[in-house]
Amino acid sequence: MKNRLGFFKGNVSNVIIHAIHVGCCLMLYDTIAAVSTPLGEGGIGIVRISGEEALEIVKKIFVSPRGKDWYKGSHRMYYGHIVHPVHRGIIDEVLLSVMKAPHTYTREDVVEINCHGGTVPLREVLKTVIEAGARQGLPGEFTKRAFLNGRLDLTQAESVIDIIRAKTDSSLRVAMNQLKGALSGKITNIQDQMLGLLAGLEAAIDFPEDEVEEKTKIEMMKSAELIKIQLEELITGAETGKIYREGIRTVIAGRPNVGKSSLLNALLRENRAIVTEIPGTTRDIIEEMLNIRGIPLKLIDTAGIRETEDIVEKIGVEKTRESLEGADLVLLVVDVLTGITGEDKRVLGRFKDKKILVIMNKIDLQENDPADCGFPVVKLSALTGEGLKILEDKIVEVALAGGMNMPEAVTVSNVRHQTSIINAKKNMEDFIVSLKADLPPDLLSVELRAAWESLGEITGSTVTEDLLDRIFTDFCIGK
Secondary structure, eight states, X not given: OBOTTSOBOSOHHHHHHHHHHHHHOOXXXXXXXXXXXXXXXXXXXXXXXXXXXXXXXXXXXXXXXXXXXXXXXXXXXXXXXXXXXXXOOEEEEEEEEEEOTTSSSSSSOEEEEEEEOSHHHHHHHHHHHHHTTOEEOOBTHHHHHHHHTTSSOHXXXXXXXXXXXXXXXXXXXXXXXXXXXXXXXXXXXXXXXXXXXXXXXXXXXXOTTSOOOHHHHHHHHHHHHHHHHHHXXXXXXXXXXXXXXXXXXXXXXXXXXXXXXXXXXXXXXXOOSOOOSSTTOOOSOEEEEEEETTEEEEEEEOOOOOOOOOHHHHHHHHHHHHHHHTOSEEEEEEETTTOSOHHHHHHHHHTTTSEEEEEEEOTTTOOOOOOOXXXXXXXXXXXXXXXXXXXXHHHHHHHHTTOOOOTTSOOOOOXXXXXXXXXXXXXXXXXXXXXXXXXXXXXHHHHHHHHHHHHHXXXXXXXXXXXXXXXXXXXXXXX
């Protein structure tokens, strides 16, 4: 059921599911199965099954010491063996977790077979489940069903993969906050405010003989400005959220033999890179992940920048320049004994629009006051560790660049969400301009509806099959 402005009344999830069922046949009634634990050797491996036939399929291949009457209720574990559905040969000794709908992850019947970890047992158990009537699950299909069945909204569903891929404890807190519904709650609240404005416009459309009073226009203007401010606050925090979610691509660059690899080793607290006094020792890119105050850094140690006739070193220098082009943060290492050279200045000039920290290394040998280069400078000794904590503090300061350092706050960490909020803000700005120009209510509603729909793309209240496919194919199989 739609109102005049085209918004669905009632259960939005049911409307979405109906549209998708009718339009694109996503086989939601199939019973699906997949391995839900990482492949390889381990104590336990899990094959997950979800769908209306989950329990019936398992009954064909599970043998319990209790005999055929082993099932005693939902949310219990049962001991037994998985056997081949035809020749009844034992495949593995397992514990069976049975969970009946709707109190499950997908809101469908779910059975998880806890078998011995290892590629062969998991493969054979999954193969047996499929032979018994299940279909191989697609990437993210379990979470997709959780969304389509109303168990999660779209922001919560996307947070599942963020939890799995969290690189630091702060990244995990941001993702968990989203799973709990902090972002979707904020978005829904803003959408409700938009609907309040639309209700007033709808009344004006239904009763055109009653002109909108000046007082009502002022109240609408105040409400619209408040909505715009809330959207701006979310956009402001989006860059910080993206940092926690994706990390910072941090390139360690500089001339040969200034201590780049030594700095990498000092930050990692391990001898990851080879260090010698011979210039040009590092010729290839070395990448490592590092957690600094909860911020994930992808550290990239590069070849020294210089003119060279050595073919291999030339390739390394070219890779360094490519890495600098894609860097979020540059740590330009300078030898304190020689100071900032012409080559260093060329790097600073070429990449002046990036976040750059100049590292004056080797202060254990000599400590000079660096000349002003227009960028933040940190003095340290990669050899002794002196100044390392100051560098870490400065990295956090430069990375956040005045942004909030509060993973517990409502944080936009997904580029897709950020784009939708930016679009909604633009629609609200156009609405305010149109309201000031005294345009008729039916024209005003166009921008307001567009803003509402842009936010709906975040939570899934306005969704397309293509969008869902793009989101869930990024998931791993079994989740």
